[in-house]
Amino acid sequence: MTLEQILNELHRAWVNEKKSPTLLDAKPDIVECVLEQIKEMENNIQSQNEFSLKINIHQLEVERIRFVLTSYLRSRLEKLQKHFGYFLRQHEAGITTKLSIKELQFAQTISTDTYDHLDQSALKHMPAVIKSIDLLSKVPPPNLEKYVFASVKESVDNLIVDPETDDKVADAIDMKAGEQYLIRYKLIESLVDNGQVHLV
Amino acid sequence: MDHAEVEFIAENEKIKIVPNFREDVMYLICGDFGPFTPGLQIEVPLWVAKMLHRKQQCQIVPPDWMNLETFQRIKDDEMRSSTFTKLPNDHFFEMTRIIISVAMDHLPQVDQLRIIMKDIENTRSAKLRTSVNRFIKAQAGRAQVDNLTRLEINDIDGFLTASLDEMYQLKQTQQHVEDRAAASASSQD
Numbered sequence: 001m002t003l004e005q006i007l008n009e010l011h012r013a014w015v016n017e018k019k020s021p022t023l024l025d026a027k028p029d030i031v032e033c034v035l036e037q038i039k040e041m042e043n044n045i046q047s048q049n050e051f052s053l054k055i056n057i058h059q060l061e062v063e064r065i066r067f068v069l070t071s072y073l074r075s076r077l078e079k080l081q082k083h084f085g086y087f088l089r090q091h092e093a094g095i096t097t098k099l100s101i102k103e104l105q106f107a108q109t110i111s112t113d114t115y116d117h118l119d120q121s122a123l124k125h126m127p128a129v130i131k132s133i134d135l136l137s138k139v140p141p142p143n144l145e146k147y148v149f150a151s152v153k154e155s156v157d158n159l160i161v162d163p164e165t166d167d168k169v170a171d172a173i174d175m176k177a178g179e180q181y182l183i184r185y186k187l188i189e190s191l192v193d194n195g196q197v198h199l200v
Numbered sequence: 201m202d203h204a205e206v207e208f209i210a211e212n213e214k215i216k217i218v219p220n221f222r223e224d225v226m227y228l229i230c231g232d233f234g235p236f237t238p239g240l241q242i243e244v245p246l247w248v249a250k251m252l253h254r255k256q257q258c259q260i261v262p263p264d265w266m267n268l269e270t271f272q273r274i275k276d277d278e279m280r281s282s283t284f285t286k287l288p289n290d291h292f293f294e295m296t297r298i299i300i301s302v303a304m305d306h307l308p309q310v311d312q313l314r315i316i317m318k319d320i321e322n323t324r325s326a327k328l329r330t331s332v333n334r335f336i337k338a339q340a341g342r343a344q345v346d347n348l349t350r351l352e353i354n355d356i357d358g359f360l361t362a363s364l365d366e367m368y369q370l371k372q373t374q375q376h377v378e379d380r381a382a383a384s385a386s387s388q389d
Binding site for chain 2: 003004007011015018019037041053054056057058060061062064065067071143145146147148149161162178179180181182183184187200
């Protein structure tokens with residue numbers, strides 16, 4: 001991928017992550033690559049001591065890229081902190097693409113610290129039966145039914161928008177590239193993951 | 201996402217400038233631009249154009265669609281149509297605002313452009329309000345919103361989606377209660 005494409009990927013991931021109620025697949029390659037580029041550019045800038053227009057523009061670009069990168073990572077951490085139980089359980093169940101290595105460590109630390117804190121302050125003094133509470137399952141999961149705005153990049157046929165029940169057949173729609181929808185996230189979750197649909 | 205972030209995204213759009221300095225090709229991470237020759241038009245990202253203009257190193261060339269006739273036509277189309285028309289650029293409002301603010305001195309009829317843009321904005325905004333009203337009254341599960349710009353979507357996003365989420369929760373609970381009632385009624389027969 002060219003650098004320009006990688007930057008576009010980062011921007012896309014940033015907006016998707018901001019608008020999505022849950023964690024999307026971690027993109028460690030993109031993050032690492034962008035971080036490397038920023039460091040390299042910063043070194044170049046440092047080594048040139050004079051202030052020229054060119055340097056200023058390079059500096060501004062680095063600041064812009066850094067902003068997107070940190071906003072992206074911060075958005076992920078926010079969601080991870082809110083729903084750490086859900087994501088840890090998801091990881092244990094075999095879905096390992098959502099968390100980067102450091103994010104997994106972070107989630108595990110939160111989990112242990114939260115449990116220790118609750119234990120120290122309250123659980124310790126309670127009857128033993130309460131101690132068997134499974135903490136991970138009590139943390140509220142993200143709201144996957146959240147309404148989001150989505151833009152279709154690749155046409156999708158037969159998207160189920162109303163599952164089949166005893167009374168009726170399933171209702172499905174076709175979404176063409178270029179269209180935009182206001183729709184519940186759950187219905188397009190897999191499409192966002194594979195890039196057919198972007199969040200706006 | 202706040203307004204500034206939407207504008208930030210718009211600043212990645214390419215725009216033509218006329219530099220008044222000489223410089224070799226700039227190898228930015230997002231692409232190569234240049235070389236810069238005084239008097240020769242060249243394309244750069246909007247954020248570069250803004251910075252150069254602030255340092256009085258260039259003149260910004262408004263895009264082809266930024267003129268009185270096109271704006272007037274868009275406004276007429278928008279008032280005539282009951283749906284949203286497709287604007288000439290995904291970042292129509294952001295770009296217009298930025299370019300008007302930096303190119304005030306050499307853009308003809310700036311004030312009129314600004315007024316027409318405001319009219320277009322207001323018309324679309326009113327249409328959006330009525331659409332949302334209709335959508336909620338119809339209790340529809342989804343809506344198609346082609347031709348809405350990112351800025352407009354972002355403006356109603358927080359409030360609208362939060363309200364829809366609440367309504368969905370209430371509907372689910374109501375459904376749940378009805379199902380349970382039906383189940384217990386049938387089990388008694």
